[in-house]
Amino acid sequence: MVTTPSLPTDRLPPWLAHVLRAQRGPVPWNAVLRGALAAAPLLMSVLAERPTAGVPAALGAMLAGINDRPGSRRASVARLGFPALAGSAGLLLGTVIAAAVGGGRSLVVLPVVFGVLGLVAGALSSTGPVASACGTQVLVAVVIGAGMPLPEPGPVRALLFLAGAGWLLLLRLLLPSPGGLGNGPYRLDGEREAVAAVYEAVARLLEATGGPGARAERSALSAALDQAQDALAGPRLRRCAGSAAERRLHALYEAAFPLAEAATALAWAGIPLPARSTEGPHRLARAVRTGGPCGPLRAPARTDAGLRALDDALLHAAAVFDRPGGPPPGRRGERPNSSVLGRAWSPTGREYGLRVALCCAASTVVAQWLHHDHWYWLPATTVFLVKPDLGPLASRVVCRAVGTVVGAAAFGVVALVQSGPLPLVAAVALCGALLPVATRHFAVQTSVVTVLVLSLVLLGGEAPASWGRVVESLLACATVLLVGHLPLPGRRGHTVRAALDTAVGAAHRYLGHVLNAPEDRAERAALRRDAYRSLAVARTAIDLSAAELPPAARHSAGSEGVAGAVERLIDTTTACAVQLDRPAAELPPSHAELLASQLSELDLAWAVPAR
Numbered sequence: 001m002v003t004t005p006s007l008p009t010d011r012l013p014p015w016l017a018h019v020l021r022a023q024r025g026p027v028p029w030n031a032v033l034r035g036a037l038a039a040a041p042l043l044m045s046v047l048a049e050r051p052t053a054g055v056p057a058a059l060g061a062m063l064a065g066i067n068d069r070p071g072s073r074r075a076s077v078a079r080l081g082f083p084a085l086a087g088s089a090g091l092l093l094g095t096v097i098a099a100a101v102g103g104g105r106s107l108v109v110l111p112v113v114f115g116v117l118g119l120v121a122g123a124l125s126s127t128g129p130v131a132s133a134c135g136t137q138v139l140v141a142v143v144i145g146a147g148m149p150l151p152e153p154g155p156v157r158a159l160l161f162l163a164g165a166g167w168l169l170l171l172r173l174l175l176p177s178p179g180g181l182g183n184g185p186y187r188l189d190g191e192r193e194a195v196a197a198v199y200e201a202v203a204r205l206l207e208a209t210g211g212p213g214a215r216a217e218r219s220a221l222s223a224a225l226d227q228a229q230d231a232l233a234g235p236r237l238r239r240c241a242g243s244a245a246e247r248r249l250h251a252l253y254e255a256a257f258p259l260a261e262a263a264t265a266l267a268w269a270g271i272p273l274p275a276r277s278t279e280g281p282h283r284l285a286r287a288v289r290t291g292g293p294c295g296p297l298r299a300p301a302r303t304d305a306g307l308r309a310l311d312d313a314l315l316h317a318a319a320v321f322d323r324p325g326g327p328p329p330g331r332r333g334e335r336p337n338s339s340v341l342g343r344a345w346s347p348t349g350r351e352y353g354l355r356v357a358l359c360c361a362a363s364t365v366v367a368q369w370l371h372h373d374h375w376y377w378l379p380a381t382t383v384f385l386v387k388p389d390l391g392p393l394a395s396r397v398v399c400r401a402v403g404t405v406v407g408a409a410a411f412g413v414v415a416l417v418q419s420g421p422l423p424l425v426a427a428v429a430l431c432g433a434l435l436p437v438a439t440r441h442f443a444v445q446t447s448v449v450t451v452l453v454l455s456l457v458l459l460g461g462e463a464p465a466s467w468g469r470v471v472e473s474l475l476a477c478a479t480v481l482l483v484g485h486l487p488l489p490g491r492r493g494h495t496v497r498a499a500l501d502t503a504v505g506a507a508h509r510y511l512g513h514v515l516n517a518p519e520d521r522a523e524r525a526a527l528r529r530d531a532y533r534s535l536a537v538a539r540t541a542i543d544l545s546a547a548e549l550p551p552a553a554r555h556s557a558g559s560e561g562v563a564g565a566v567e568r569l570i571d572t573t574t575a576c577a578v579q580l581d582r583p584a585a586e587l588p589p590s591h592a593e594l595l596a597s598q599l600s601e602l603d604l605a606w607a608v609p610a611r
Helices: 014-019 029-038 040-045 052-066 074-103 109-125 129-147 153-175 185-206 213-232 244-267 276-288 306-324 340-344 349-369 376-387 395-416 421-437 442-459 466-484 492-516 521-546 552-556 559-579 589-610
Strands: 004-007 020-025
Touching: 014 395, 029 153, 029 421, 040 052, 040 153, 040 244, 040 421, 052 153, 052 442, 074 109, 074 129, 074 153, 074 185, 074 213, 109 185, 109 340, 109 349, 129 153, 129 376, 129 442, 129 466, 153 442, 185 213, 185 244, 185 276, 213 244, 213 552, 244 276, 244 306, 244 521, 244 559, 276 306, 276 589, 306 421, 306 559, 340 349, 349 376, 349 466, 349 492, 376 466, 395 421, 395 442, 395 466, 421 559, 442 466, 492 521, 492 552, 492 559, 492 589, 521 552, 521 559, 559 589
Parallel strands: none
Antiparallel strands: 004 020
């Protein structure tokens, strides 16, 4: 999956250019099939003449579908399952709150309660992607549980919500991926493809060495290693991999570390390589996908330290591929974790939690003051809009407004032709099938979700309200845009500064290990992974901040210079590691001088945004 501009954006302001940017890639047909089949509980409820019972199940499936991303089955358990549990608990809590305040109507109590919940959920959401999904689902479910009039009692609604999300997760675990049969256990097809992508990324980096695309391919290699690490590190019942096939995948992934190190050092040197140098990684990638032997690998000429490291890495990988299994995987490449509460109470967590709390409270006050039947739409929409991992604030607001108008217009056509509940179920199934593709652009996702939600509103026995939905979304956009630019106590840009702090610290730890203990290759690989992964997180935060409106974007000015200095330091450190990867080897004077210069450059660049 790549992100490219849909239209020429060179002359547009960054925030508007981001609106026109969309992810592109092959259609995930297996996810499309899962999305369509996710409407099965709703269909069963309609056929049983209990359509309202299918609404919570369809909501659970919809929210799980938004979180359904490419990757391994094991990783999907946490990515879909934990948010589903949070949403189920939120739905139950919402019904309890509604009963306590007398039917979900209160101009004071509900805003205060939703604000407190928003503060806690928002702070916890800043600790990671799964926590972000959990925080969003619990807030949305609380609001829906407090405001959506359904005849089922709260515990039943919560179980139905969990059943809908659980059904989609079951489909995710059981249905094989295209091409996943015949090449080993299909339950490991996500892990297998992720490991193969690492070897392909190594080959592409070697091909790009000495050209203008080397930096982009080095970043792509780091992303492929991150994705493979996440795919192999999902939850399991036992501490170590149990099957021989799984142990082998772990061994093949770890065998790619020396190749990645050598390829990075060669790309740093900038000397074009002969075509024979890239044949080995391509063969290894095919062997991972097919489960067969890699065959003889052509050795590169051992004319310098980088090519010697590449030859040694290919020999090591070939030996690993020739073994039928692998040892139990070690804990390599894992980032050091601070406590969840510590990260939630960091400046980033406090800032985000406060903004979520203000958005939830303000939108609830407006919704209660308007006193209409679908008041819960406004705070629920606000919760989705305030999520920073959906893109810059201005981009989210524009995409939400446009997507809601298009979705409401599309549903208006559906409402004109529908007669009975079955066409609405068909609309929900179609939207579920479109959702995996629609998540590539927030405006398209909003349009699909709008049609789906309006269909569920009719199935739940409420009156049609297409244009009311538009008004609610526009009010939510105005609320989030206003609160998102409010001057809060403390400094802005905590997310970017915290990410850069982490990246700078990881780069220094990596450099210290290479200079002091270069013989410990396992620890070196772990620190290198941590350094590059931290750099990728920092660059993502910088890109999002730069695409905000100018008043917000100025708070991260100069951050790109720090990230560039960190990247150059990590690349040079990797080149030094290759030079020192021999007994009694010494660091060449040119490398030592360059390291000293880059450390001074990083200190100077870091002092600029710190002021």
